[in-house]
Amino acid sequence: MSGRLAVLGAGAVGRSVVELAEEYDYTVTAVADSQSAAIDAKGLDPEAIFTRKDADGTVGDENPEAALDASYDVLVEATPTTLGDAEPGFAHVKAGLEHDRHVVLANKGPVAERYGDLMELVTASDGDIRFEATVGGAIPALSTIEDFGPGHITAARGVLNGTANFILTRMAAEGLDYEHVLAEAQDMGVAEADPTFDVEGTDAALKCVILANVLSQGEQEFALDDATVDGITNVPGAALDLAADDGRTVRLIGEASRDGIRVGPRLIPENSALAVSGTRNIVQLDTTHAGRLNISGRGAGGPETATAVLSDVGRLL
Amino acid sequence: MSGRLAVLGAGAVGRSVVELAEEYDYTVTAVADSQSAAIDAKGLDPEAIFTRKDADGTVGDENPEAALDASYDVLVEATPTTLGDAEPGFAHVKAGLEHDRHVVLANKGPVAERYGDLMELVTASDGDIRFEATVGGAIPALSTIEDFGPGHITAARGVLNGTANFILTRMAAEGLDYEHVLAEAQDMGVAEADPTFDVEGTDAALKCVILANVLSQGEQEFALDDATVDGITNVPGAALDLAADDGRTVRLIGEASRDGIRVGPRLIPENSALAVSGTRNIVQLDTTHAGRLNISGRGAGGPETATAVLSDVGRLL
Numbered sequence: 001m002s003g004r005l006a007v008l009g010a011g012a013v014g015r016s017v018v019e020l021a022e023e024y025d026y027t028v029t030a031v032a033d034s035q036s037a038a039i040d041a042k043g044l045d046p047e048a049i050f051t052r053k054d055a056d057g058t059v060g061d062e063n064p065e066a067a068l069d070a071s072y073d074v075l076v077e078a079t080p081t082t083l084g085d086a087e088p089g090f091a092h093v094k095a096g097l098e099h100d101r102h103v104v105l106a107n108k109g110p111v112a113e114r115y116g117d118l119m120e121l122v123t124a125s126d127g128d129i130r131f132e133a134t135v136g137g138a139i140p141a142l143s144t145i146e147d148f149g150p151g152h153i154t155a156a157r158g159v160l161n162g163t164a165n166f167i168l169t170r171m172a173a174e175g176l177d178y179e180h181v182l183a184e185a186q187d188m189g190v191a192e193a194d195p196t197f198d199v200e201g202t203d204a205a206l207k208c209v210i211l212a213n214v215l216s217q218g219e220q221e222f223a224l225d226d227a228t229v230d231g232i233t234n235v236p237g238a239a240l241d242l243a244a245d246d247g248r249t250v251r252l253i254g255e256a257s258r259d260g261i262r263v264g265p266r267l268i269p270e271n272s273a274l275a276v277s278g279t280r281n282i283v284q285l286d287t288t289h290a291g292r293l294n295i296s297g298r299g300a301g302g303p304e305t306a307t308a309v310l311s312d313v314g315r316l317l
Numbered sequence: 318m319s320g321r322l323a324v325l326g327a328g329a330v331g332r333s334v335v336e337l338a339e340e341y342d343y344t345v346t347a348v349a350d351s352q353s354a355a356i357d358a359k360g361l362d363p364e365a366i367f368t369r370k371d372a373d374g375t376v377g378d379e380n381p382e383a384a385l386d387a388s389y390d391v392l393v394e395a396t397p398t399t400l401g402d403a404e405p406g407f408a409h410v411k412a413g414l415e416h417d418r419h420v421v422l423a424n425k426g427p428v429a430e431r432y433g434d435l436m437e438l439v440t441a442s443d444g445d446i447r448f449e450a451t452v453g454g455a456i457p458a459l460s461t462i463e464d465f466g467p468g469h470i471t472a473a474r475g476v477l478n479g480t481a482n483f484i485l486t487r488m489a490a491e492g493l494d495y496e497h498v499l500a501e502a503q504d505m506g507v508a509e510a511d512p513t514f515d516v517e518g519t520d521a522a523l524k525c526v527i528l529a530n531v532l533s534q535g536e537q538e539f540a541l542d543d544a545t546v547d548g549i550t551n552v553p554g555a556a557l558d559l560a561a562d563d564g565r566t567v568r569l570i571g572e573a574s575r576d577g578i579r580v581g582p583r584l585i586p587e588n589s590a591l592a593v594s595g596t597r598n599i600v601q602l603d604t605t606h607a608g609r610l611n612i613s614g615r616g617a618g619g620p621e622t623a624t625a626v627l628s629d630v631g632r633l634l
Contacts, residue, residue: 020606024466138607140461147460147628149341271588273613289337289620290455296590296611303606311464 003317004041006030006070008092009078010050010059013106013133016306017076018046024310030070034079037062041071068095074313078106081206083224086110093118093129100126102316104309106133112206115213116221130312135207136160138304139297141283142214143311148287150217155257155286160207162279162299163191163198164232164252168265169277172240172249178233190279200231201263204254208263211256222261230264243267249275320634321358323347323387325409326395327367327376330423330450333623334393336363341627347387351396354379358388385412391630395423398523400541403427410435410446417443419633421626423450429523432530433538447629452524453477455621456614458600459531460628465604467534472574472603477524479596479616480508480515481549481569485582486594489557489566495550507596517548518580521571525580528573539578547581560584566592 002025007014010033021028027043038049038060049059068075075096079089086109093110096103098121105111110118111131122129132142136158145153159165163185170181182199185191197203205227212222232252243249251274253266268274273294276282281299286292298304319342324331327350338345344360355366355377366376385392392413396406403426410427413420415438422428427435428448439446449459453475462470476482480502487498499516502508514520522544529539549569560566568591570583585591590611593599598616603609615621 016606023469138604138610140457140464140610143460143464144457147457147631148624149628149631152340152624287455287624289333290618290624291615291621293455293457293612293614298608301607304608307465307469307604307607311466314464314466 002026003073003313004029004071005074005076005313006067006072007076007078008032008067009080009107010053011078011080012302013305013309014076014078015050016302017078017309018044018049020303020306020310024314026310026313029072030067031059032064032067033059034064036060037064037067039066039070068092072101074102074104074316076104076106076309076313077110078309081108083109083113086113090114090117094121097121097125097127097129102127103129104133104312104316105129105131106305106309108134108206108210111213112209113223115223119218128316130316131210132312133305133308135210136281136283137297137299137301138307139281139283139295139299140308140311141211141285141295143315144285144293144295145214148285148290150215152288153215153285154288155255156211156215156283157253157255157274158283159251159274159276159281160204160254160283160299161198161201161252162281163195164201164204165276165281166190166279167199168232168235168240168250168252171235171237172244175237175241177237178235199233201229201252204252205229205261205263208254208256208261212258212261215256216258220258227261227263229262232265235265244270251275319343320390320630321346321388322391322393322630323384323389324393324395325349325384326397326424327370328395328397329619330622330626331393331395332367333619334395334626335361335366337620337623337627341631343627343630346389347384348376349381349384350376351381353377354381354384356383356387385409389418391419391421391633393421393423393626393630394427395626398425400426400430403430407431407434411438414438414442414444414446419444420446421450421629421633422446422448423622423626425451425523425527428530429526430540432540436535445633447633448527449629450622450625452527453598453600454614454616454618455624456598456600456612456616457625457628458528458602458612460632461602461610461612462531465602465607467532469605470532470602471605472572473528473532473600474570474572474591475600476568476591476593476598477521477571477600477616478515478518478569479598480512481518481521482593482598483507483596484516485549485552485557485567485569488552488554489561492554492558494554495552516550518546518569521569522546522578522580525571525573525578529575529578532573533575537575544578544580546579549582552582561587568592
């Protein structure tokens with residue numbers, strides 16, 4: 001199944017999509033970052049693009065917006081997630097759908113913050129959208145919900161942020177405090193210099209908003225304001241010690257259903273399926289007729305997230 | 318998405334497919350068991366059919382073969398798995414494909430034992446086949462392999478037989494011998510009167526054969542004879558005690574790759590994702606670019622397996 005991709009965003013995910021595309025029999029005809037774009041209807045050479053980007057910070061000679069008018073079958077939106085109006089990601093998706101092209105998102109912003117607007121654009125377009133990469137990286141959560149039918153999933157919950165989970169896992173294993181483990185995670189590149197988005201639960205909440213929007217099938221629209229969110233910054237090391245004495249541990253659990261969204265640290269049994277370790281993620285789906293499904297895997301990372309993007313492309317073409 | 322289903326087989330799985338079809342917006346136009354068939358192009362009433370079957374053992378007044386000529390969009394093959402020539406299941410699938418209809422299998426026989434023959438029929442037909450229900454019940458193993466692309470999965474392994482896993486779990490938890498726990502499982506209806514198929518590893522091996530056929534994408538055809546299979550009948554209770562002293566346990570693990578198939582009892586860490594409890598199943602997929610995925614859930618049962626069948630129907634229509 002061949003096809004042409006325009007990739008917006010040249011961070012870890014966009015770069016991996018471009019680098020892996022050929023292995024999936026896709027041709028990349030445009031790549032853009034916030035500064036520049038490279039466009040070639042016959043197909044771009046990933047190595048040349050990223051050698052240039054590493055050298056001078058640009059991917060090509062064109063303006064970024066030019067990528068939206070390139071020849072492509074699927075637009076891949078992999079620019080950074082922004083909150084509120086979800087721009088410029090939303091404008092990119094809009095342009096793709098208005099060109100009657102398919103769009104695959106790795107950017108959570110448009111799906112979490114402007115789901116209704118997005119669905120209106122889809123309805124008016126010959127193109128469709130998919131966004132598996134926005135929830136749990138490589139974990140096939142949304143595809144499974146789609147295959148089962150959203151009406152046959154009563155609730156979704158899980159560990160949806162690898163940084164927070166890494167910190168809780170290390171705190172429990174080493175008996176260390178939050179601040180100490182955070183500094184260690186920052187040294188290792190697992191946590192960002194400003195970890196707010198991950199440790200305050202915002203990232204997990206956005207994923208739960210997306211899950212809730214998919215589960216409610218447009219009957220109700222959810223956004224970040226609808227979520228009740230607690231992070232892990234106030235979890236004392238002593239709480240993890242006490243939990244361990246009782247065969248339990250603490251995980252930052254996000255929960256989504258048609259009734260709402262909440263994210264917070266929860267006490268769970270150490271042998272629970274939800275007790276994944278380190279940066280791993282898990283999504284647990286409660287089904288109407290098939291019990292509970294658990295799907296765990298790598299929730300972030302360039303090639304991992306790109307794999308979800310390329311699976312979505314395959315479902316669309 | 319509406320559609321008409323002809324359901325062959327009126328055991329636990331076929332019955333659940335018929336009973337749940339309406340909830341998925343499908344109409345059942347034919348149901349057959351080995352004795353009889355009920356056919357109505359306007360749609361059958363599940364309650365009437367199974368009240369009759371419970372009373373006199375028949376589902377309707379027609380011959381079973383008549384169901385193959387009914388009006389339907391998707392044929393569901395849910396008759397018992399048979400080995401060797403995989404009949405009569407294979408003939409049913411052949412008839413459906415020769416009518417240019419889609420076919421969904423819950424019956425492992427044709428997919429495990431005659432994969433090449435099946436693919437030839439698919440090539441010659443306007444219909445397609447799917448068989449998610451044949452591996453791990455409700456677990457979306459084959460759909461995930463398809464979405465990732467079989468070429469991007471290097472190996473699949475897992476706990477694929479709930480009866481064997483129930484027995485091993487109980488032996489470890491209670492310190493009991495195989496024979497004792499088997500008798501208990503038979504009393505509970507978890508093991509059949511003749512448990513050979515489950516406890517000797519044949520059922521898990523068939524699932525691995527199917528996984529290997531999907532992973533090899535027709536480059537090589539696997540059948541049961543290609544599998545190296547050991548069951549759990551010779552696992553002594555003492556082995557589980559020794560394993561537990563070392564933080565380990567024993568599970569009947571099936572492994573499939575393009576290089577072959579093996580099934581046997583393996584020593585694994587108690588906190589391994591593979592150490593699912595009771596009748597639960599797990600499928601673990603090694604991917605080229607996205608690390609390891611674990612998918613666990615109910616591996617058997619009427620409504621659970623029917624859910625996989627109905628998801629497949631949704632992908633085909």
